[in-house]
Amino acid sequence: MLASALLPPPLPPWDGIHPLIVHFPIALLLAAPLFVLLGFLPKVGRGFALAGLVLMALGTIGAYVAVETGEAGAELVTRTPEIAPVLQQHQNLADAVRVLFTILTVVWAVLLFGPALLKNKKLPPAVPVVAKTVFLVGYLLCAVLLANVGHLGGRLVHEYGVQAWFAK
Amino acid sequence: MRTSKRARVLAGTGMFLAVVLSAAVGLGQETRPARPEEKKEAGMATTLDNLMTAYNGESNAHARYVEFAKKADEEGYGQVASLFRAAARAEEIHAKTHGDVIKKLGGTPKADLKKPEVQSTRENLAAALQGETYERDTMYPDFMKQAKAEKNKDAMRAFNHALSAETEHAKLYKEALDNLASWKAGKKDFYVCPVCGYTVAKIDFEKCPVCSAPKDKYEKIN
Numbered sequence: 001m002l003a004s005a006l007l008p009p010p011l012p013p014w015d016g017i018h019p020l021i022v023h024f025p026i027a028l029l030l031a032a033p034l035f036v037l038l039g040f041l042p043k044v045g046r047g048f049a050l051a052g053l054v055l056m057a058l059g060t061i062g063a064y065v066a067v068e069t070g071e072a073g074a075e076l077v078t079r080t081p082e083i084a085p086v087l088q089q090h091q092n093l094a095d096a097v098r099v100l101f102t103i104l105t106v107v108w109a110v111l112l113f114g115p116a117l118l119k120n121k122k123l124p125p126a127v128p129v130v131a132k133t134v135f136l137v138g139y140l141l142c143a144v145l146l147a148n149v150g151h152l153g154g155r156l157v158h159e160y161g162v163q164a165w166f167a168k
Numbered sequence: 169m170r171t172s173k174r175a176r177v178l179a180g181t182g183m184f185l186a187v188v189l190s191a192a193v194g195l196g197q198e199t200r201p202a203r204p205e206e207k208k209e210a211g212m213a214t215t216l217d218n219l220m221t222a223y224n225g226e227s228n229a230h231a232r233y234v235e236f237a238k239k240a241d242e243e244g245y246g247q248v249a250s251l252f253r254a255a256a257r258a259e260e261i262h263a264k265t266h267g268d269v270i271k272k273l274g275g276t277p278k279a280d281l282k283k284p285e286v287q288s289t290r291e292n293l294a295a296a297l298q299g300e301t302y303e304r305d306t307m308y309p310d311f312m313k314q315a316k317a318e319k320n321k322d323a324m325r326a327f328n329h330a331l332s333a334e335t336e337h338a339k340l341y342k343e344a345l346d347n348l349a350s351w352k353a354g355k356k357d358f359y360v361c362p363v364c365g366y367t368v369a370k371i372d373f374e375k376c377p378v379c380s381a382p383k384d385k386y387e388k389i390n
Contacts, residue, residue: 013321015321071375071380074378074380075325075328075329075364075378075379075380076321076324076325076328077328078309078312078328078331079331079332079335079377079378084377087377088373088377091375091377091380092373092374095374095375165321
């Protein structure tokens, strides 16, 4: 019993690994805005802001892997009239969301490192704060889209019983 | 007295374990799906047999639709002819996909091509609709169940591609049949995915909804 529990489980194939991957980008990208918010704190904020960037970068990479594995897995899904539109919506939204989070990650990196690169040009002190606030609002809107991607995936699994090819 | 009680307990436990074990073994034997070679011996269709059947069906469907398209052109149903040509291309793609999986399993794809029975365009559409409906509702779902039981992912993918395309074909044939008079003028554009054979009259997606091939790979057929 103990010996078998210490063995690693079998790794699913590429077209069956989507359920294993997909929760990482959701968790990472939904946790990141908290760090962006803590990044507003004076003195200690910079560390949180950097942590937010790391979460965004990892989450975005995870989103690319999730979309690719999802597409591979979807080829094995029987498209009943009920499943097809939900699956289509899930795929389209996931595609859009990964692009949006790529843009957001780049923008956040620019907001963090941009001022340091513009040493000679002095920006009014309010500019970074306003820019970060606008960023946070935009991020939260994208987070809603991400939550909807997850919700549609949840419907496919729990409402329609769509299953990935599972390694046994 | 004490020893015999222990012996009775041991004997009882042993018997109980034996019953549980034999029941478990018996149940295991009953629920284990038959292996392909066992099915072959029992005269049941294996996934390889199903692939052969599907290959034969798709090859014949391709030949039939090519002839139906000629007939539709002769009768002045240009748009119906376009649809038959698009469906013929899709069936050709399915036959190739099934053939590739057959080869992967060590078989040789063979089709018994029959001379297509060509009637009027209306009757041809009705026959095509009947064929696609059978494939959509019965043939491919059964083949997929079998492929899943045999854990044959390549076959499952091939059958699923075909199932998705045949579902669209059935819809398009029904639409043509219901509005035959308005399917006369000129030709009509259809788009076929070169990977999975998915067939549509309008591309309103970025990637193929079935196999995720980019939309610019779609072949325009009219």
